[in-house]
Amino acid sequence: MGSEPWFPVRLTGQHVILRRHAPANVEAFRRWYADPRVARLTRYQDGPMRPIEIERFFLARVVGPESLAMAIHLKDDGRLIGTCAFSQLDGDNGSALFHITIGEIDCWGQGHGTEATQLMLAHAFETLHLHRVALSVFEFNERAIRSYQRCGFLIEGRAREAIWRDGRRWDELTMSILGHEWAARRSVPDEPAVSQASASTSSSGSAARPATRDMD
Numbered sequence: 001m002g003s004e005p006w007f008p009v010r011l012t013g014q015h016v017i018l019r020r021h022a023p024a025n026v027e028a029f030r031r032w033y034a035d036p037r038v039a040r041l042t043r044y045q046d047g048p049m050r051p052i053e054i055e056r057f058f059l060a061r062v063v064g065p066e067s068l069a070m071a072i073h074l075k076d077d078g079r080l081i082g083t084c085a086f087s088q089l090d091g092d093n094g095s096a097l098f099h100i101t102i103g104e105i106d107c108w109g110q111g112h113g114t115e116a117t118q119l120m121l122a123h124a125f126e127t128l129h130l131h132r133v134a135l136s137v138f139e140f141n142e143r144a145i146r147s148y149q150r151c152g153f154l155i156e157g158r159a160r161e162a163i164w165r166d167g168r169r170w171d172e173l174t175m176s177i178l179g180h181e182w183a184a185r186r187s188v189p190d191e192p193a194v195s196q197a198s199a200s201t202s203s204s205g206s207a208a209r210p211a212t213r214d215m216d
């Protein structure tokens, strides 16, 4: 996966900055994952996480030694608004799974999730030299699907009626993006979806490129 550091100290975009999580961030996780509106979009189980589950999740998947989880902060005032991560980093096959939650609901729909995802994909493909990043998303999560498509993810699979939510069954979608697809998007600044996204990620107007990516 390349010789560069695999776990960046920070990844800097135009409006968000991703940093390693601090132990105190567990307080925000307690709030985010206890909220039914967040749970509806992120959990297989119907209902929010219990406090003990949130603690376990934070220790194992967020600050654990094998986690590549980054806190999402607003660049302007440093506010912690969410979290994103790679799991199942597989060096043999060059693949990983991506996860993201903007936990602060007033920050949904402002481009921050898309920008954070782009920063993580840039790290995955340009620094770790992964071949493939995949994710799962419930079909009713239209905001997430739209955001992932804006980043270049394609729908590649559909687990039919895998989720029971809001009184009916829904499909779970698998989406992925490959390294050469990411590179192609980077090299075509005028590709419509990418050039729109660049407004929130780069003042240079070049594709979806984050402003800087600090690896110290």
Ligand SMILES: CC(C)(COP(=O)(O)OP(=O)(O)OC[C@H]1O[C@@H](n2cnc3c(N)ncnc32)[C@H](O)[C@@H]1OP(=O)(O)O)[C@@H](O)C(=O)NCCC(=O)NCCS
Binding pocket: 038, 041, 042, 082, 100, 101, 102, 103, 107, 108, 109, 110, 111, 112, 113, 114, 115, 136, 137, 138, 141, 142, 143, 144, 146, 147, 150
């Ligand atoms: C999914 C998530 C990361 C997206 O981040 P975000 O900052 O809210 O989204 P963005 O503003 O970057 O992009 C959202 C896109 O969806 C569109 N959108 C917003 N609300 C929408 C809705 N209700 N239906 C369809 N599209 C919607 C926006 O217009 C935007 O598309 P555009 O850039 O083409 O205009 C964030 O909303 C989140 O964390 N949600 C809760 C947890 C979650 O769902 N996690 C993902 C689990 S797979």
